[in-house]
């Protein structure tokens with residue numbers, strides 16, 4: 001792949017040199033002492049990145065983000081139970097469908113494309129169900145919905161569920177390690193992601209942390225989940241590795257775990273303004289997002305989602321009037337940068353998406369290359385855009 005283009009989609013993303021180096025080694029055995037150390041240490045680092053308590057259980061499983069969603073669903077609710085889904089787009093709709101297929105009765109509180117329901121609407125949905133004697137057993141939300149770039153207020157939602165003694169599950173696939181999330185102090189019960197987004201590793205790992213309460217919910221299910229996604233099978237394995245003992249239920253993706261360890265090590269060692277760890281790393285994502293947003297505005301582009309709700313990790317941008325979407329994306333690609341089309345059902349043709357998470361947030365030259373590619377292609381397609389002004393405003397915010 002010698003003419004490899006800069007990958008600026010919402011996952012998979014560009015990898016850091018350290019992660020690429022970790023990937024180069026031949027796959028270790030799952031019980032090699034070095035690998036056991038790497039697996040155990042990765043589980044410990046996940047707790048730091050997730051803001052999870054010592055009694056929570058992290059899981060590293062071979063699979064995609066969708067598998068992580070399935071594991072969350074299958075382990076905390078069963079046929080006949082009720083779940084409320086905060087629906088902000090494509091991936092929340094997928095979560096609702098997964099719940100229905102498990103026989104769970106699903107209520108939804110949604111909003112038009114690019115918006116999110118208010119906390120009040122969510123609380124009203126929870127409370128009125130309770131008053132009707134049909135209280136929900138769990139609440140599901142998507143931290144950043146990748147189809148629109150909308151970020152929900154995960155802290156307020158987790159607290160609202162916690163106050164009512166309700167389990168809360170957050171799909172963090174386009175958020176974890178790029179958006180603030182403090183599992184323990186917010187009282188959230190499951191935070192799940194996949195390796196290929198802000199975590200900064202290749203695709204192939206489903207990552208999730210379960211709270212004590214979520215682990216209990218699995219124990220009280222009337223019927224066990226399918227074996228391969230059952231956390232009762234996986235918990236002893238994770239505990240063994242964390243205690244630095246090899247163990248086997250189903251072969252871990254050893255090469256990917258090595259890459260994950262390299263990435264989590266970088267994330268937790270991130271340093272900025274004399275601070276170290278996940279906090280400064282999230283602040284850097286926010287700074288990058290502010291810079292990209294200022295650049296988009298300078299190019300005359302509008303966000304697809306409500307500006308107050310826009311995520312750190314990506315931008316969803318409307319095609320300007322008169323600009324053909326397919327031609328724009330092709331022109332950007334011809335300039336060496338890959339961005340993504342729209343994803344919201346029925347609205348795909350109105351906008352495109354740019355990922356800005358992980359390694360690139362600290363590489364102003366790559367951010368500038370992206371802004372330049374988008375800007376020049378806009379101009380080529382007859383949209384007046386001041387590319388130099390966009391680059392200057394980006395530089396002011398992210399350096400370079």
Ligand SMILES: *Cc1c(COP(=O)(O)O)cnc(C)c1O
Nearest residue numbers: 064065066091144146173174194
């Ligand atoms: C990408 C994504 C998923 C799906 O992850 P896959 O690895 O593609 O299965 C789920 N939820 C969100 C929010 C995502 O961004």
